[in-house]
Amino acid sequence: MTHKIAVVGGTGPQGRGLAYRLAMAGHAVTIGSRDAARAAEKAEEIAAKIGAPATIGGAENANAAASSEIVLLAVPWDGHAELVSSLAPELRGKTVISCVNPLGFDQNGPYGLTLEESAAEEAQRLVPAAAVVGSFHHVAALSLWKNDGPLDHEDILVCGDDTEAKDLVMDLAAAVTGKRGIDAGALRLARQLEPLTAVLININKGYKTRSGLAITGIKEHA
Ligand SMILES: NC(=O)c1ccc[n+]([C@@H]2O[C@H](COP(=O)([O-])OP(=O)(O)OC[C@H]3O[C@@H](n4cnc5c(N)ncnc54)[C@H](OP(=O)(O)O)[C@@H]3O)[C@@H](O)[C@H]2O)c1
Known part of the structure; x- marks a missing residue:
């Protein structure tokens, strides 16, 4: 089954990589950006890499979200709350996937920020009428974009409180790894x-x- 998916922040490396994989798997993808022209340009770049006919376009974030059933948030943690709040009308009633990682970097390298809630929970709190699912946090942007085959040596972990939405995202993960994602638990x-x-x-x-x-210890879950 194919879906209409908006990738908010799809002009960045992670959004571009996920959009590429999803469009290649036959989903209809709209790249979202704060700038519609930048989104259109990125969509063209992805379409050119796919080569074969694919449904991919670009639009300003709100228009991209409005025209899709599933919205993937691929934006930095800085500005996340403002962005999600601004898109609340377009996110209501939809499955919203968050791959946002709130990280800090200092002289000792990267670290997870100490927060009261995760980025995915923040999105859920800001838009209670959406079904927020956390996923695609651990797959590297360059792996998504550079490797042409499925990333079948990796697993996609999926967490969420809405069973139907989580199930949908576990299925979508097959576009990236060739196999269903793994249910990692609650949001x-x-x-x-x-x-x-x-x-x-x-x-x-x-x-x-x-x-x-x-993840080891799980029987075949393709
Ligand atoms: N890079 C990776 O390998 C990787 C892997 C896993 C997860 N992630 C997570 O995925 C998310 C995106 O990563 P990325 O590396 O692609 O990030 P990025 O390049 O820093 O940002 C992605 C896009 O977000 C938009 N953006 C930037 N600041 C914004 C703001 N204040 N408000 C609204 N939109 C803004 C920009 O698009 P426009 O200017 O076109 O609007 C930008 O192209 C991050 O949360 C990251 O932690 C990244």
């Missing part, structure tokens, strides 16, 4: 998933790699 577990990315970034630096997550 509050985004408090553990988001800062875990700091560990992966640190590993990337130390081992000069693009690390990802793979």
Whole structure:
């Protein structure tokens, strides 16, 4: 089944990479940006990389969200609350996916910010009528964009309180890895998933790699 998906902040590396994978899998993707022309330009870049016919366009964030059933938030933590609040009318009643990682960086490298709630929970609090799902926190933007095959050595963890929305996102994960995502639990577990990315970034630096997550002990879940 294919879906209409808006990628808010889709002009950045993470949004671009996820949009590329989702469009390649046949979903109708709209890149969102604060600037419609920038969104259109990014959509063209992604369409050119796909090469084959794909449904991908660009629009200002609110228009992108309004025209889609699923909205993926791929924006920085700085300004997150303002952005989500501004899009509240367009997000109501929709599945909203957050891959936002609230991280800090200092002389010791990356670290998870100490917050009272995760980015995903903040989005849910700001738009109670949306079904917010946390996912795609740990897959690197460059892996999404550079590798042409499915990232089948990685797992996509999915957390959320709305079972139907979580199920939908677990299915969408197959566009990225070739297999269904893993149910990681309730939305509050985004408090553990988001800062875990700091560990992966640190590993990337130390081992000069693009690390990802793979969960053992689960029977085939394709
Ligand atoms: N990069 C990765 O490998 C990676 C991996 C996993 C998760 N993530 C998470 O995914 C999110 C996006 O990452 P990214 O590296 O793609 O980020 P980014 O390049 O810093 O930002 C993405 C886009 O967000 C928009 N934006 C920036 N500041 C904004 C603001 N104050 N209000 C509204 N929109 C704003 C910009 O688009 P316009 O200027 O066009 O509006 C920008 O192109 C982050 O939360 C990050 O933690 C990233």
